[in-house]
Amino acid sequence: MNEAVVAADVRKQYGETVALDGVDLSVADGEVFGLIGPNGAGKTTLVRALTGTTAVDGEVSVHGETPTGIDADRIGLLPQSFAPPARLTARELVDYYGGLYDSARDTDDILATVGLENDADSWYETLSGGQQRRVCVGIALVNNPDVLFLDEPTTGIDPAGRRSLWSVLEGLAEGGTTIFLTSHSMAEVERLADRVGLLQDGRLVAVGSPAELIDSHGGGSRLVIETDDSSAAADALAAEGFEATAEPTTVVIAGVSPVDIGDAVAALSAADVGYESLTWTEPSLEDVYLQLTGETFEGAATPGGSVVAEQTAGDASATQAGTVSQDSAGSQDSTAPQDGTAQEGAR
């Protein structure tokens, strides 16, 4: 497959601060590439390097041309802190930016794409933060670009609006548009990106598909059993062949499959050990992020980020964690599991 975006040994320094430290990267034509990383990691600088809006050392090309040499009709950009003129309507803004190109998409079509048909004649400054960001995404689409650079496109957008925009981007990707997006939302890149790159301190420390990164860096799935008698619970589970670790108020079983949850519950019942809840988590991209960046989540209840992973799953798409409560006779009391397996097992 052809390479749409290539960066080779890209370096950028602001005074003493190294923003990019030898980044090598390639994005295939039609691929969705997600760039994640902590604040200050260099994500925005890399987007600027790839779009030619900052000068860097190293080689950058977009469809074989320099970013400043390529036909501007072929690329679209949504800068991170972009704000268009505040007293133009959404329609006027799309018209305005469309007018800068020889050929632009139909304004009504753009507004419909980003879900702003009903607010098209409102001034930008009177729109909500999420609507404003949708206008900005619409502006980035006016020239129907081959390569679209989106720097934190869904920042400030509510969950419904975010999912709506994800659908828009998925539609563009299906149509063959190459998308390079940065985000702090793991759910976003996990859902949208074919490959993900993790940038830290100006260096690309990991690149791969979300599944590959999770397999390589995410650790295994875990079942956390909240109980007052953790040692008895651990013994009962060990007797059934589970590798259980007793902690003060919980027992943790690492590497457990959802289909084995029922066996674990049966082992506890057979040993007459009560429990408050069972929480099964599988590693997510956020675990990868935390693992590779060394960042921690204040308030995490257990080492290894199980609480973080559970929250991530809830935020993301409720696909990666399930919690069941004994008191509720096996019905879920908090997050919805992926496919009901956790409840099934608990029952």
Place this chain on the structure above:
Amino acid sequence: MSRARRIRAEAVGAWHSFLRRRTAVFFTFFFPVLLVVIFGALVRTQPTGGGLFAEPAAYYVPGYLATVVLFTPLSRVGSEIARHRDDSRFEKLATTPLGRAEWLIAHTLVNIAIIGLASLLILGLVVALTGAVIPLTPRLALLAPFTVAAVVLFCGFGAILGRLSSTQDGVIAASNTIAFPLLFLSDTFVTLDQLPPWFAPLVDLSPLTYFARGVRAVTTGEPATPALGVLAVLAVIFFVAGAYAIPRTD
């Protein structure tokens, strides 16, 4: 055609943005009107009294026009550049086909329209309130190229200020600091014989001087001067420098 389309799109956007900032519209027109009312109608000219405003009323037409020709482009273009930079608009525009010169042309056209309207208002007020006599001759049409040239010049100057100042406040402060001395020391409100002899050559260094002398020649029926040529050359120089100064990258 493509270039015209881009400039039109940018100019229409800028025009609508300006018209919808009511305070900006109000003060753009109110400031020169205030000056005409204060100095032309209240202070009044005193041809035999000496000192300031001792010349015939028509003498001060270039000064009144200079208030919009000078202040408006300096502050508007300068602060527009600061606003664009703050909101990452140049970063966005850098990935579109719109060039720096095209951006400046578009915003200069908007300024020409605004300042043209304000100038007509000022001329009418000066005639109505101060009794200035402006001969209606074909030469009066030269007011248009003088105004256009001066606006182009000061739009370029404003772009340079916008590049050099890091904030909108900085642009306003810088433009005021530059514009006030120019307004009074460019053969506009203060005649050359009221200045120290050693200062007179410095007046020739002000671009506004050529606007003032040219407009005065046109509005008072004095002999033609090379002012328009000088102003046009300066306009080209400042416009090119201003276009070059517009940021494209960080």
